[in-house]
Amino acid sequence: MKLKVLSAPYLVWMVIFIVVPLLMVAYFAFTNESGGFTMENISNVGQYANIFVRSIWLSVIATLICLLIAYPVAFTLSRMEKHKQGTMMMLVMLPMWMNFLLRTYAWMTLLGNNGIINNILGFFGLGPFKLINTSGAVVLGMVYNYLPFMILPLYSVMEKIDKSVLEAAQDLGCSSRSTLFRVIIPLSLPGITSGITMVFVPAISTFIISRMLGGGSNLLIGDLIEMQFLGNSYNPNLGAAISLVLMVIILVIMTIMNQFSPDDQVLI
Amino acid sequence: MDNIVSLKNIVVEFEDGERILKNISLDIKDKEFVTFLGPSGCGKTTTLRIIAGFLEPTSGDVLFEGKRINSLPPHKRNVNTVFQRYALFPHLNVYENIAFGLRVKKVPEKEIVKRVGEMLELVNLMGFEKRSVNRLSGGQQQRVAIARALVNHPKVLLLDEPLGALDLKLRKEMQTELRKIQQALELTFVYVTHDQEEALTMSDTIVVMNEGIIQQVGSPTDIYNEPENAFVADFIGESNIINGCMPEDCIVEFTGRRFACVDKGFAPNEMVDVVIRPEDVQVIPADKAKLTGIVESVVFKGVHYEMVVDGVDHEWIIHSTKAEPVGSMIGMAFDPFDIHIMKKSEGDAYEA
Ligand SMILES: Nc1ncnc2c1ncn2[C@@H]1O[C@H](COP(=O)(O)OP(=O)(O)OP(=O)(O)O)[C@@H](O)[C@H]1O
Numbered sequence: 100m101k102l103k104v105l106s107a108p109y110l111v112w113m114v115i116f117i118v119v120p121l122l123m124v125a126y127f128a129f130t131n132e133s134g135g136f137t138m139e140n141i142s143n144v145g146q147y148a149n150i151f152v153r154s155i156w157l158s159v160i161a162t163l164i165c166l167l168i169a170y171p172v173a174f175t176l177s178r179m180e181k182h183k184q185g186t187m188m189m190l191v192m193l194p195m196w197m198n199f200l201l202r203t204y205a206w207m208t209l210l211g212n213n214g215i216i217n218n219i220l221g222f223f224g225l226g227p228f229k230l231i232n233t234s235g236a237v238v239l240g241m242v243y244n245y246l247p248f249m250i251l252p253l254y255s256v257m258e259k260i261d262k263s264v265l266e267a268a269q270d271l272g273c274s275s276r277s278t279l280f281r282v283i284i285p286l287s288l289p290g291i292t293s294g295i296t297m298v299f300v301p302a303i304s305t306f307i308i309s310r311m312l313g314g315g316s317n318l319l320i321g322d323l324i325e326m327q328f329l330g331n332s333y334n335p336n337l338g339a340a341i342s343l344v345l346m347v348i349i350l351v352i353m354t355i356m357n358q359f360s361p362d363d364q365v366l367i
Numbered sequence: 368m369d370n371i372v373s374l375k376n377i378v379v380e381f382e383d384g385e386r387i388l389k390n391i392s393l394d395i396k397d398k399e400f401v402t403f404l405g406p407s408g409c410g411k412t413t414t415l416r417i418i419a420g421f422l423e424p425t426s427g428d429v430l431f432e433g434k435r436i437n438s439l440p441p442h443k444r445n446v447n448t449v450f451q452r453y454a455l456f457p458h459l460n461v462y463e464n465i466a467f468g469l470r471v472k473k474v475p476e477k478e479i480v481k482r483v484g485e486m487l488e489l490v491n492l493m494g495f496e497k498r499s500v501n502r503l504s505g506g507q508q509q510r511v512a513i514a515r516a517l518v519n520h521p522k523v524l525l526l527d528e529p530l531g532a533l534d535l536k537l538r539k540e541m542q543t544e545l546r547k548i549q550q551a552l553e554l555t556f557v558y559v560t561h562d563q564e565e566a567l568t569m570s571d572t573i574v575v576m577n578e579g580i581i582q583q584v585g586s587p588t589d590i591y592n593e594p595e596n597a598f599v600a601d602f603i604g605e606s607n608i609i610n611g612c613m614p615e616d617c618i619v620e621f622t623g624r625r626f627a628c629v630d631k632g633f634a635p636n637e638m639v640d641v642v643i644r645p646e647d648v649q650v651i652p653a654d655k656a657k658l659t660g661i662v663e664s665v666v667f668k669g670v671h672y673e674m675v676v677d678g679v680d681h682e683w684i685i686h687s688t689k690a691e692p693v694g695s696m697i698g699m700a701f702d703p704f705d706i707h708i709m710k711k712s713e714g715d716a717y718e719a
């Protein structure tokens with residue numbers, strides 16, 4: 100009973116800001132301008148299949164790169180002496196204290212054709228390379244912005260792995276490599292799945308990163324949706340339909356992910 | 368019998384500069400049951416970690432079958448450990464925890480089923496195969512830890528207080544079982560305990576440690592009957608330890624009186640520790656005794672009574688099958704060979 104009372108504010112919040120908007124998105128997706136029911140918006144989403152594929156592809160790559168970078172970082176952090184861990188964690192989180200837009204702008208000036216990187220390379224007689232407005236730049240932006248979201252959940256599960264358990268594995272014949280595969284990875288699986296979720300979901304729906312670093316040629320789903328609401332191709336019904344499809348895609352991917360995590364650690 | 372593990376002048380210092388092991392040398396023979404016995408914090412676990420390979424000594428050598436293995440990583444050593452705090456794998460069930468080492472060594476599945484089955488039976492955990500180790504009691508976890516190490520049939524098994532969490536009955540059963548397995552499989556056991564009775568009943572050899580120093584190495588009877596110093600005497604069984612001196616061979620003086628003993632070879636009037644076991648103190652009528660005291664308390668201990676007797680300069684502990692009334696005056700006498708004389712340990716003299 101007490102729990103119910105305590106959760107009331109959150110329930111109200113959820114209804115007003117999550118359930119109602121969701122219903123509105125669904126309503127718009129299945130109606131035309133005059134408010135009549137139609138499947139047209141949904142079927143029109145199909146023509147943007149290439150953008151969907153690109154978005155999924157780039158965010159999958161960014162998520163994997165984040166995982167590959169974050170995993171050893173998080174593990175090293177988790178094995179440090181306790182009092183050092185806090186400081187190191189703060190350093191990892193430091194970029195997050197800066198505004199998201201500002202960070203991405205910074206990369207624009209770094210990667211630009213006359214940017215700092217090309218200038219330095221030019222000094223050695225190299226380049227200039229086309230760095231900005233490439234899909235590589237978009238992935239870079241995603242990795243840079245979302246990496247801490249991968250490190251954090253990984254670190255928090257790894258920190259709980261007792262040193263003696265790793266010693267037990269070695270004692271029973273595991274080299275460092277097989278300790279990794281037989282003990283560390285299985286024990287950090289919940290962190291891996293939640294890290295993937297926390298990077299993949301914002302990455303697949305981003306529009307700032309792709310607009311600023313990807314130029315016009317690397318349109319992502321986020322940009323597409325934004326254009327329907329704020330851009331010149333104003334069409335909220337189509338925008339709602341795209342959002343709905345994106346949501347379904349994310350839901351499906353998360354469900355698949357959940358198959359890999361232990362029973363008691365379901366994400367959604 | 369050859370030495371399977373040898374420690375040569377092992378010194379361990381941690382970063383804070385504290386010396387945990389101070390020049391430990393020890394030979395462990397093949398197929399031997401060796402027990403490290405000592406108070407908490409004396410360096411027993413640290414010594415095991417050196418043998419297992421989790422810790423490199425600051426100086427000194429670790430030999431395995433005659434070969435120096437100081438920096439050989441743990442997974443390449445033919446040694447398994449039952450950890451003091453179990454260290455079970457939380458992501459695996461009971462069966463998989465026990466099978467872990469065999470799977471790492473790619474033992475055929477049929478063999479794994481057989482050996483894990485044997486172990487489950489041995490540690491009395493049949494029917495728990497599928498249970499998550501997080502849902503076991505402390506004693507059950509401890510038994511999984513034993514099975515997980517033992518199933519590999521290592522040449523040397525290190526057991527760090529493996530029975531600490533078990534109730535008395537189960538502990539006695541497991542003691543017998545472990546001893547049987549050790550003899551049947553002809554393994555070398557290096558066992559850590561601070562339960563002296565456990566050490567005395569199970570071991571071939573006991574190593575008594577204190578503050579990072581080996582105090583005595585010997586068979587259980589040696590250690591019990593011929594303790595080399597007051598610390599060992601006090602730690603193994605209860606003892607009356609009294610300051611005394613040796614005016615001449617075979618005569619010892621303590622609490623102001625002279626007694627016959629069998630020890631020789633001390634300098635005239637050398638200060639010594641006199642050790643007398645509580646069961647070796649004979650109670651005689653006070654008027655016939657050189658030494659008397661007032662009974663302060665009597666406690667029934669099952670097989671005998673334990674009496675505390677306030678004598679001159681010393682409070683005596685006496686074990687006897689007959690209780691004397693509290694407050695009464697009794698006399699005490701000793702057979703010469705029950706009086707053990709020990710050299711005072713130099714420097715950091717042990718205060719009884
Ligand atoms: N990593 C370490 N760093 C610094 N000191 C340590 C470390 N590990 C152990 N010690 C110290 O070394 C001493 C011996 O520890 P050890 O664990 O070997 O004791 P033990 O004999 O096994 O005791 P117990 O019976 O309580 O298990 C203790 O004083 C302990 O504080």
Ligand SMILES: [Mg+2]
Nearest residue numbers: 411412451527
């Ligand atoms: Mg210990």
